[in-house]
Amino acid sequence: MQRPTPRERRQAAARRALAEQALRLFAERGYEATTVAEIADAADMSPRTFFRHVRDKDDAMFAADEDAFGEVLEAAVPAGADAAPLARLLHGVRALAASAGRDGDVKCARERVLEENPALRARDLAQQLRWQQRAEEFLRADGVPAGEAALAAGLALTVWREAYRRWIAAGGDPGALAGLLDDVTAELPAHVRALGARRG
């Protein structure tokens, strides 16, 4: 977490501007109806420069978030291989909720755009998969067996996704995400217990 160089600062600013303008334009006139030239123009750069900052049109909307999330998560997962893997990951997810659960209006608008555009939704899911894989590697680096780490990471992501889904459905009240996360976590045992109790 050393201070960014001027170069990095300008690049980050450009990515933020692109993400903001892309989300705005996608929400206003739709994803397909928005051209790269328009996004680039709204962010004060040439179309050619647009592709220097982001990989493609989809990437523009995700350019901002990609940096922060992973770092927040990994920094908040407590070390110590004695605790349960899923418990450790959920601790990190809770910290992520505190960070991500603030500007609910923007997140709701973003979710509306994702809902209407399968290509963007797919991109979002791919990003979530990368988080899951990073969480899995994190556990394995602490000696957790591969299969156990992968399953724990998958479960943690499922809990996060369901809590986030409920949060958006409820309007994105600031601060409510953490409580929903606890709700979903508390519901896990019931699902699994009922599974084991099935037909003796």
Add this chain to the structure above:
Amino acid sequence: MQRPTPRERRQAAARRALAEQALRLFAERGYEATTVAEIADAADMSPRTFFRHVRDKDDAMFAADEDAFGEVLEAAVPAGADAAPLARLLHGVRALAASAGRDGDVKCARERVLEENPALRARDLAQQLRWQQRAEEFLRADGVPAGEAALAAGLALTVWREAYRRWIAAGGDPGALAGLLDDVTAELPAHVRALGARRG
């Protein structure tokens, strides 16, 4: 399940040919290096007709599977709202394993292609999300509350994905998928129990 018309038969044959040739070409020379014109040519149709059968280049690879999977799953989920939601879904998933766990070589090749091409992986994840949503709707149609149905669907998909991942990692032995599915299911209680036992 009425017999298909000649038109539907030809269309299905075209989609199968496209999926087969697309997977082959993507595996041979890479996704980016393969043009739509080449896939269309390998499947004996003009580029223009290519886009009549599949939405875009990505879609060519998924054109075949999209039909079967969902039907198999939904047909195998037992009705009866008295059983636990997750148990019902996992029963359907087990039937899916019996159907999908056969030609492991093709599935491994397919997975290699997905691993090397984020765009295709994203498409695959989007398809999995659609399955999850269909499973959720299926439960809700039987009176399961929304939140419970969504979480159960998410958990079922997580179990499926982890079992499938292990199956591919182990080489895709025919018939081994069902056993891995049972393994992962059996590991669920440990993760959740350890979660509850954490700090009193």
Add this chain to the structure above:
DNA sequence: GTCGTGATGGCACGATGTGTCACATCGGCT
């Protein structure tokens, strides 16, 4: 055999994404 419906192919077009070169701008250096 003829006609109509639907599938196909060919053409043109806008949009996406990349290679390449030229210019501007910012930093350190004397």
Add this chain to the structure above:
DNA sequence: AGCCGATGTGACACATCGTGCCATCACGAC
């Protein structure tokens, strides 16, 4: 201050993607 290398930016050309449009062809009904 003035120079100079490095990096960022713009402009053009280009291949590919995906679609609208119309002409053509195959197949079934009569």
